[in-house]
Amino acid sequence: MPEDGTHEVYEARFGAVGIDLDLLAGPDVVLPAVRARSRVEGCWRGDSQCxxxxxxxxxxxxxxxxxxxxPxxxxxxxxxxWERIARAWPGWELRWTYDGPADLRRHLGLDPEAVRESDRKVYPAPVLEPDxxxxxxxxxxxxxxxxxDDRCHLLAAINDHPVVEGPAFLDRLADAPDHGHCTVAAEAGLHIDPVRRRVGWWLLSAVAEADEMAARWPGWTVECWQDRWQQHARAAPGRFLPPRVSPEQARAELREDAVHHWSQRPGSFWLGWLQAAVSDAVADRVVRTIDSW
Known part of the structure; x- marks a missing residue:
């Protein structure tokens, strides 16, 4: 979105893999790399395709x-x-779009319905057994x-987030195994209070129609906690007990992933962009920045 208020669209096949690691390069590298690609006119991928x-x-x-x-x-x-991307983009405000490409269109003043699927089906996530x-x-x-206060179920974080299933989801869980509590590093969550008819849900990715889940639960109060899993832990004390995260270890693993992504993956779409769009000196500067974490 240039400073004149218009917008330009660029696309990369297989570009979804590693976009977070690519953004660690910062605007001086990323923006020229993006503009090195050919523009795509009037092309917006739908919810399930982007x-x-x-x-x-x-x-x-x-x-x-x-x-x-x-990561x-x-x-x-x-x-x-998130911390490291923010550090690489000083003076920029970072926002996660929980409604995927629809939120990008909203920011541009465009109709979000243009990326909706008219015949969208719900694909329930499989229930996991304790073993x-x-x-x-x-x-x-x-x-x-x-x-x-007394049940905990684990589902595979594939297909749709269970919040899209509405109250019928409770019937689907009637015979599901009760894990008692969750101690793994989940990527999404859902808390249902049948007595108060309240629902709270969160995720670390995106889901189509994220702002419209209340319509799927008529008569219920539905709250999206975005990525604030802590609210889930508070709503279900003793049931959702995620592991403690070591920032030092997480940072070291992120650095390893970034270096591998940029230097050990010749097929990486961003690596190709960097080679075409920036000089060797700039590319070297990026690597040194990573080494200085």
Whole structure:
């Protein structure tokens, strides 16, 4: 979004992988790299087709973005990745777009419905058994669901967030295994209070129609906690007990991921952009910046 208020659209195939790591390069590298690509006229990917995107508002110095995978969507790395991107973009305001590309269009004053799917179907996330191997992963694809004060269920964090299912979701969980509590680093969550008819949900990625979930729960109070998983932990004491995160370890792992992404992946779409758009000196400066963390 140039300073004159217009907007330009650029697209990269397979560009969703590592967009958070790419943004660590900062505006002096990222913006020329983006503009080195060919512009796409009148092309906006729909909700299910766009897995990551960024909007650079040059006039107001606002960076809006979201991703479906990567360190910024992982419980253990979310905070440090956000911190480091903010450090790489001094003077810019960072915003996560929980409604994906629709939020980008809203910022531009465009109709968000243009990226909606008219025949969108709900794809329920599978319920996990207590012995599922996914629960052994350091960064598992898990959604934690707590019901009232006494139930905790774990779902695979694939397909749709369970909040989109509405009250019928409770029937689906009737025979689901109760895990008692969740101690893994979940990527999303949902708390349902059947007595007060209240719902709170959060996620570290994005979901279509994020601002419209109340319509899926008629007669209920629905609150989106965005990425504030702490509110879930408070709403379900003793049920959602995520692991403590070591900032030092998370920062070291993020640095390793970034260096690998930039220097060890010749197929990375951003690496190609950097080679085409910036000089060797600038590229070297970026690497030194990472080394100085």
């Amino acid at each position: 897995e990551a995107a960024a909007l650079f508002d040059l006039r107001r110095r606002i960076l809006l973005f979201f991703a479906s995978e990567g 910024v969507t992982q419980f253990r790395h979310r905070a440090v990745t 599922d191997e996914e629960l052994l992963e350091r960064d598992p694809l898990v959604t934690v669901v707590t019901i009232g």
